Amino acid sequence: MLRGEGMRKLTVDDIANHIAKALVYTMGGRRRQWLELIGPVVLVPAGTHAHTNWEACPVASFGPDLGAILAAEALVRARYPFAD
Numbered sequence: 001m002l003r004g005e006g007m008r009k010l011t012v013d014d015i016a017n018h019i020a021k022a023l024v025y026t027m028g029g030r031r032r033q034w035l036e037l038i039g040p041v042v043l044v045p046a047g048t049h050a051h052t053n054w055e056a057c058p059v060a061s062f063g064p065d066l067g068a069i070l071a072a073e074a075l076v077r078a079r080y081p082f083a084d
Contacts, residue, residue: 011084013041022075
């Protein structure tokens with residue numbers, strides 16, 4: 001999805017869905033399962049995070065799931081650094 005003039009900013013739910021889609025594409029499984037492991041995506045103050053205003057709070061604490069989530073989060077953040 002390209003971001004053109006007049007398009008709305010993504011919400012934190014949109015960001016979570018993009019991360020989940022990337023994980024389904026690369027790792028397999030179901031989107032709902034990945035959404036549960038991704039945990040909430042929350043807005044953070046721009047003053048403390050100059051390059052982005054959101055972060056995911058993964059439920060997975062170690063292992064390949066966490067690594068996959070962090071990699072997918074980085075890919076999505078590169079394309080969508082700011083959310084509403």
